[in-house]
Amino acid sequence: MILRELSIEEFTDFVSASPLWTHYQTINYALLMGENGYDYDLIGFVNEYGQIKAASLILTKTIKFHTKYGYAPKGFILDYFNQGLLKEFVEALKAYYKKKHVVFIKINPEIAISEIDTTNFVKTYNWNYDIKEILEDNGFIKLKDNLYFESLLPRFSAVISLKNYDIKEISKNTRNKINRSTLKGLHLEKAEKSGIDILQNFIAKKRNTRDFYYKDYYNVFERNDMIDLFLVNIHPDEFLVNARKLYELELEKNNHYQSLLEKESTNKNINQKMDSDRKLLSYKHDVELATELNKQKNRIYIAGALVIHQKNRIQILMSGYDKKYKSFDANYFLHHSILEYYKEDYDYAELNGMTGDFSLENPYNGLNQFKLGFRPRVYEYIGEYDLPIDSKKYYKLRSSGVLAKIFNKTDIKKNKKEKKND
Numbered sequence: 001m002i003l004r005e006l007s008i009e010e011f012t013d014f015v016s017a018s019p020l021w022t023h024y025q026t027i028n029y030a031l032l033m034g035e036n037g038y039d040y041d042l043i044g045f046v047n048e049y050g051q052i053k054a055a056s057l058i059l060t061k062t063i064k065f066h067t068k069y070g071y072a073p074k075g076f077i078l079d080y081f082n083q084g085l086l087k088e089f090v091e092a093l094k095a096y097y098k099k100k101h102v103v104f105i106k107i108n109p110e111i112a113i114s115e116i117d118t119t120n121f122v123k124t125y126n127w128n129y130d131i132k133e134i135l136e137d138n139g140f141i142k143l144k145d146n147l148y149f150e151s152l153l154p155r156f157s158a159v160i161s162l163k164n165y166d167i168k169e170i171s172k173n174t175r176n177k178i179n180r181s182t183l184k185g186l187h188l189e190k191a192e193k194s195g196i197d198i199l200q201n202f203i204a205k206k207r208n209t210r211d212f213y214y215k216d217y218y219n220v221f222e223r224n225d226m227i228d229l230f231l232v233n234i235h236p237d238e239f240l241v242n243a244r245k246l247y248e249l250e251l252e253k254n255n256h257y258q259s260l261l262e263k264e265s266t267n268k269n270i271n272q273k274m275d276s277d278r279k280l281l282s283y284k285h286d287v288e289l290a291t292e293l294n295k296q297k298n299r300i301y302i303a304g305a306l307v308i309h310q311k312n313r314i315q316i317l318m319s320g321y322d323k324k325y326k327s328f329d330a331n332y333f334l335h336h337s338i339l340e341y342y343k344e345d346y347d348y349a350e351l352n353g354m355t356g357d358f359s360l361e362n363p364y365n366g367l368n369q370f371k372l373g374f375r376p377r378v379y380e381y382i383g384e385y386d387l388p389i390d391s392k393k394y395y396k397l398r399s400s401g402v403l404a405k406i407f408n409k410t411d412i413k414k415n416k417k418e419k420k421n422d
Contacts, residue, residue, distance in 0.1 A: 001045050001046060001047045001048070001053065001088060001092070002045075002046055002092075003043060003044070003045055003046075003089075003092040003093065003095075003096050004043075004044060004046060005041055005042055005043060005044070006042045006043065006044040006052070006055060007042075008027050008042065010042075010044065010052065011027065011042040011044065011055055011057075012026070012027060014044065014052045014055050014077065015055060015077050016311070018077045020074075020075070020077050020078075020109070020110060020111075021077070021310075021311060022073075022074045022110050023221070023226065023308045023310060023315070024057075024073035024074040024153075025056065025057050025072075025073065025074055025077055026057070027042070027057075028220045028221045028223070028224060028226065029057065029073065029220075030042070030057050030059070031220045032216055032217055032220045032221075033059050035212075035216045036210070036213070036216075037061060038059040038060065038061050038071075039059070039060045039061070040057060040058065040059050040060070041057075041058045041060070042055070042057060043055060043056050043057075043058050043093070043096075045078075045085075045088070045089045045092060053078065053085055053089075054076060054077065054078035054085060054086075054089045055076070055077045055078070056072045056075075056076040056077055057072065057073065058070050058071070058072055058093075058097075058105065059071045059072075059073065060097075060100070060102060063397075063402065063406060064397070064402050067101065067103045067390075067393055067397070068100065068101055068102045068103060069102060069103055069104055069105070069106065070097055070102045070104070070105035070106065071105065071106045071107075071152075072105060072106070072107045073108070073152075073153070074108060074109060074110045074153070075107040075108060075109025075110065075111070076089065076107065076109070080109070080111065080131045080134060080135075081130075081131070081134070083134055083137075083138075086134065086138055087138055090138050090139065090387065093105065093387070094387070094389050097389055098389050098390065102389055102390075103388070103389060103390045103393045103394050103397065104386045104387055104388045104389055104390075104394045105386070105387045105389065106152070106384060106385070106386050106387075106407075107140070107384070107385050107387070108151065108152060108153050108155075108381070108382075108383065108384045108385075109131075109381070109382050110381060111128050111131060111381060111382045112126070112128060112379040112380065112381055112382075113125060113126065113128045113129045113131070113132070113380055113381065113382050114126065114129070114379070114380040115377060115378065115379055115380075116156075116356075116358075116378040116379070116380060118372055118375075118376075118377075118378055121358040123380060128382065131382060132382060135382075135385055139387060139388065140385040140386065140387050141385060141386045141387075141388065142383065142384075142385055143383065143384040143385065143386060145356075145383050146356075146383075146384075147355055147356040147357045148355050148356075148357065148363075148364060149353060149355070149364075150408045151383075151384050151407065151408075152384070152407060153353070154352065154353025154354065154355075154381075155353075155356065155380060155381050155383055155384075156353065156354050156355060156356045156378060156379070156380055156381070157350055157351070157352065157353060157354065157378070157379050157381065158350070158351040158352075158354055158371040158372070158374070158376035158377070158378050159348055159349070159350050159351070159376055159377050159378075159379060160339060160348065160349045160350075160351065160374060160375070160376045160377075161347070161348060161377075162314075162339060162342060162343040162346050162347055162348060162349050163343065163347060165339050165340075165343050165349075167336065169375060170373060170374050170375050171372070171373040171374075171375065173373060174332060174336075174370075174373030174374060177329040177332040177333075178329070178332050178333055178336045180329060181328055181329040181330060181332060181333035182333065183242045183243075183246065184234065184239050184242070184243075184286070184328050185234050185235040185236065185237075185238035185239030185240075185242065185290075186232055186233070186234060186235075186302075186328065186330060186333045187232070187233055187234075187235055188230055188231075188232055188333075188334070188337035188338070188341065189230065189231045189232070189233055190228060190229070190230055191229045191230065191231045191304075192229070193215070193218055193219070193222070193229070195229050195231050195301075195304065196214055196215050196218055196229065198231060198301045198304060199214065199229065199231065199304035199305075199306070199320065200214065201322070202303060202304055202319075202320030202321055202322055203318060203319075203320035214306065214318075217306065217317070218306065221308065226308060226309060226310050227306060227307065227308055227309070227317075228306070228307045228309065229304065229305075229306055229307075230304060230305050230306075230307065230334065230337075230338060230341075231301050231303070231304040232301065232302055232303035232304065232321075232330050232333060232334050232337075233299050233300055233301050233302070234293060234300045234302060234325075234328070236290055236293035236294040236296070236300070237294060239286070239289075239290040239293065240287070240290035240291060240293075240294055243283060243286035243287045243289075243290045244287055246283045246286070247280065247283035247284060247286070247287055250276060250279050250280050250283055251280060253276050254273070254276040254277065254280050257269065257272045257273040257276050258273060260272070260273075261273050301322075302321060302322040302324075302325040302328060302330045303319070303320065303321035303322065303330035303331055303333070303334045304319065304320060304321075304334070305317070305318065305319035305320075305334055305335075305338060306318055306319075307338060307342075309342065309346060312346055312347040312348060313346055313347060313348040313349065313350065314338075314342050314346050314348070314349045314350070315349075315350040315352060316335065316338060316349070316350065316351055316352055317352065318352070319331060319334060319335070321334070331370070332370075332373075335351070335374065336374075339374070351371045351374065351376060354367060354368050354371050354372075354378070355367070355368055356380065
């Protein structure tokens with residue numbers, strides 16, 4: 001077999017037919033990363049009959065000491081259990097990229113090696129676990145299993161079966177927040193590219209990316225109708241009507257509890273009155289806020305998300321909300337509305353990354369609990385591996401700390417306070 005560059009059509013046809021397909025292994029993603037300082041190759045391993053047996057988008061970039069590294073986002077597209085094929089492909093890659101002065105190639109395959117029980121967080125491993133040994137036998141170096149978001153892409157993911165998604169089946173807390181947000185006049189809007197500027201305001205502190213990164217993301221995937229932008233806006237008139245109605249209903253209850261309390265000062269009556277007082281104050285605040293928002297002429301956006309959709313699944317690529325309107329629970333409303341929007345046409349929804357630390361002390365516990373509230377299945381992927389091509393230079397880069405500085409994205413201690421909640 002020979003290793004050669006594939007045409008866009010050859011590459012797309014082969015990758016699209018594979019169960020390992022992801023949007024990270026597309027020409028669209030190659031073009032996106034081309035705007036971010038990477039060169040790219042669409043590499044194929046072709047037999048004597050012209051049949052493609054393996055392929056990968058390989059991104060390359062120059063790093064310190066004038067050396068290059070390669071990156072196959074979400075790994076190679078091949079049968080990893082076919083050890084003969086993998087061995088031949090790896091040897092051909094090493095020979096090919098040694099000529100291009102690439103020091104190593106990084107991969108992070110989308111291969112689930114375990115499912116995590118969301119009640120006790122016990123892992124159940126599957127046969128894919130054997131791929132770890134197969135990779136190591138072929139010269140790949142296993143990198144540290146990150147619990148958080150230190151690596152290029154998350155190692156843990158929450159996946160929902162859209163055909164079975166039902167608001168009645170999600171957690172009570174999540175369901176209540178969605179229902180409350182609906183009463184505050186929230187609506188989902190499928191937006192045009194210009195809405196990226198609005199979304200940027202909600203994620204500026206969450207993402208260390210250049211200003212045009214998500215505009216480029218939208219542009220390259222919109223060409224093939226693979227991406228949607230959603231924004232959540234408030235209908236102030238609807239919010240005001242609902243807020244007044246809730247206030248008036250609670251006022252009646254409050255007067256009733258007050259009369260009960262005057263007749264008999266029991267703990268039950270005291271607690272009912274105190275709880276009603278709290279609700280009444282909250283509804284009063286909502287009426288005042290809704291009245292103020294009705295004076296604004298411009299539409300009020302408070303949350304948004306980018307969603308990749310292709311084949312039988314969607315991925316909520318990223319999302320954010322305006323912290324000024326935190327009490328609106330807009331992120332809950334946003335995710336629920338997106339799941340409802342796609343459930344008829346797609347089978348699965350990936351809520352994107354979460355952490356593998358399910359303790360209360362986890363600085364990302366709020367993010368984990370938010371996603372777990374939608375009752376997903378949680379998977380652990382195989383993780384990151386490096387394939388050294390020039391071993392001497394590779395280990396020099398590792399020992400000098402250069403690779404850790406480039407690829408370890410998150411300092412948990414530094415970001416502990418700001419990452420407590422999604």
